[in-house]
Amino acid sequence: MNNHQKPTFYPLGNFLNPALVLLGLGLRKSPIGQKLNFANHPYLCKGLKMKLKNNPLL
Template structure:
């Protein structure tokens, strides 16, 4: 069995000078990333994460003095 290398990119579909569309995940990820970006813009600047209330998140972290 012989495989031929092609110059076509199977992940990107370009038709009529449109922006590239990544299939099949692109249709799902673009709106999800847009919503995530909106959520990050609405979050307070300088918001601090408090890990003291969630010790399971700090498992494996050690304080060296």
């Protein structure tokens, strides 16, 4: 892929970047060794629930 070509998933990357930045900020503030509490990141819980609900293999 050339540098001037945009991948087809580019809009998805724009959508996920803010969520990943917020998650990164949350992880940076937490002490080392502390487990990630998904209750602090409701957008992750919602996405996981939707993915599990729509997965025909489960």
